[in-house]
Amino acid sequence: GDAVLDEFIFGARFRGAGLALGVESYRKPDRFFGRFSGIVGLGEVRLLRDLTLNETVAGDTLIGFAQGDLTLGYLLALMSTAPTPLLSLSASGGGATFFFFKTVYEEDENIEAPPLNWDLLWGVQASFVLPL
Numbered sequence: 001g002d003a004v005l006d007e008f009i010f011g012a013r014f015r016g017a018g019l020a021l022g023v024e025s026y027r028k029p030d031r032f033f034g035r036f037s038g039i040v041g042l043g044e045v046r047l048l049r050d051l052t053l054n055e056t057v058a059g060d061t062l063i064g065f066a067q068g069d070l071t072l073g074y075l076l077a078l079m080s081t082a083p084t085p086l087l088s089l090s091a092s093g094g095g096a097t098f099f100f101f102k103t104v105y106e107e108d109e110n111i112e113a114p115p116l117n118w119d120l121l122w123g124v125q126a127s128f129v130l131p132l
Contacts, residue, residue, distance in 0.1 A: 012053070014098075016043025016065060029077035029086060038068035043098070060104040069094025069121075086129040095120040 018041015027033045043063050045053035054063060073090025098116045 013046045014043055014065075015046070016041050016063075018042065018065065027075050027088075029075055029084065032072065032074050033090075034073070035071040036068070038066070040064070040066045057100060058102070061100050061102050063098060063116075064101055065096065065098045067094070067096035073125075083131050086131070088127045088129060089125070091122070091124045093120075093122040 018039045020037070020039040022035070022037035024035040025033045041064070043065050045063060047053055054061075069092060071090055071092040073088060076087045076089070078085040078087055096119045099114060100116065
């Protein structure tokens, strides 16, 4: 329910197994580049040595997780000399979520898997490269 355990401090650790996918384009001067990666799977949250979060919920409930990120950028050749100085500009965004879902549903039961949390991350990067 909404009970809070004020007298306990948990050192929660997550472990899981899943399927990861990714694709990345080759970086060439004066061209756009991109990268995508993602993972989905099942996991366990260990709260104490002998207690997991999975054990505190109904027996037919599992913890799932999903994570992904996308990076887009441009590699600019600053001069046509040897070596060619390059400027790389990129932006990335991604996130991760954990959610409970039931493995067994009654015939008229509503199927939903509300997220336990969402973590959203983003960033921008500029770098100067001088290939030798």
